[in-house]
Amino acid sequence: GCTNPDAHNYDPAADTDDGSCETCIDGVQNGDETDVDCGGGLCDACIILGCTDSNAHNYNPEANQDDGSCETCNDGIFNGDEQGVDCGGVLCQSCPTIGDIGPGGGFIFHDKGSFSNGWRYLEAGPHFQIFGEVPWGCIIDLPTAGSLGGGKTNTQTIIDAFNTNQCTQTPTAALFCHELVHGGLDDWYLPSTLELQAIFPYRTQAAIPVHRYWSSFDQNATAAFVVDYGGQSNGIPFTYSSGKHEGSRVLAIRQF
Numbered sequence: 001g002c003t004n005p006d007a008h009n010y011d012p013a014a015d016t017d018d019g020s021c022e023t024c025i026d027g028v029q030n031g032d033e034t035d036v037d038c039g040g041g042l043c044d045a046c047i048i049l050g051c052t053d054s055n056a057h058n059y060n061p062e063a064n065q066d067d068g069s070c071e072t073c074n075d076g077i078f079n080g081d082e083q084g085v086d087c088g089g090v091l092c093q094s095c096p097t098i099g100d101i102g103p104g105g106g107f108i109f110h111d112k113g114s115f116s117n118g119w120r121y122l123e124a125g126p127h128f129q130i131f132g133e134v135p136w137g138c139i140i141d142l143p144t145a146g147s148l149g150g151g152k153t154n155t156q157t158i159i160d161a162f163n164t165n166q167c168t169q170t171p172t173a174a175l176f177c178h179e180l181v182h183g184g185l186d187d188w189y190l191p192s193t194l195e196l197q198a199i200f201p202y203r204t205q206a207a208i209p210v211h212r213y214w215s216s217f218d219q220n221a222t223a224a225f226v227v228d229y230g231g232q233s234n235g236i237p238f239t240y241s242s243g244k245h246e247g248s249r250v251l252a253i254r255q256f
Contacts, residue, residue, distance in 0.1 A: 007023045
């Protein structure tokens with residue numbers, strides 16, 4: 001019989017081993033093992049991979065070895081039952097509201113109500129990100145739009161055109177936002193016309209001076225739209241085109 005006392009089928013009455021021992025190192029699931037060479041009364045516990053962080057959305061109480069899959073309230077990713085990135089749901093803190101300070105230290109001026117296409121909120125950079133008048137630059141007609149949330153794509157379109165020499169004039173307004181690092185974040189961009197219009201009602205709360213601001217929406221090769229906080233019609237600030245060589249202020253915003 002099996003004369004190995006560490007085997008599942010050890011036979012204390014046997015005096016000659018017959019090679020039948022079933023052990024925790026034989027590479028076979030046998031005895032009372034729950035998997036190959038693990039589990040049961042004699043073997044080490046089986047490794048169960050999963051999230052071992054009890055504060056994670058996908059915590060697995062049966063896991064005994066973390067596999068790096070934990071979805072938490074501070075991973076910068078929209079996951080679990082979150083209602084925004086790292087906010088809302090059962091475990092995370094409540095999501096911010098308009099008027100709160102955003103992750104980048106800016107003023108939250110828009111909440112579209114749910115997370116989609118990589119964002120839910122828009123925040124405007126604090127007033128010290130706004131500097132003197134500069135030209136729009138990049139004298140070329142570009143496929144941009146004035147939509148809410150569209151400024152990020154617009155800005156990248158402008159930067160790409162400059163980097164590929166489609167326009168030789170520096171896109172000063174867009175480049176300022178594109179290269180900005182503030183609050184530890186580098187995803188700021190030049191807002192679209194509708195995004196600038198959405199900031200307008202909160203300009204006082206956000207400490208944004210009354211000036212006209214470049215949007216990332218161009219009208220044609222030589223002109224782009226500005227939003228002028230110096231006047232309004234039915235609550236909408238004056239929006240009109242201006243020569244790309246002319247000067248206007250710049251306000252950076254970001255999505256999250």
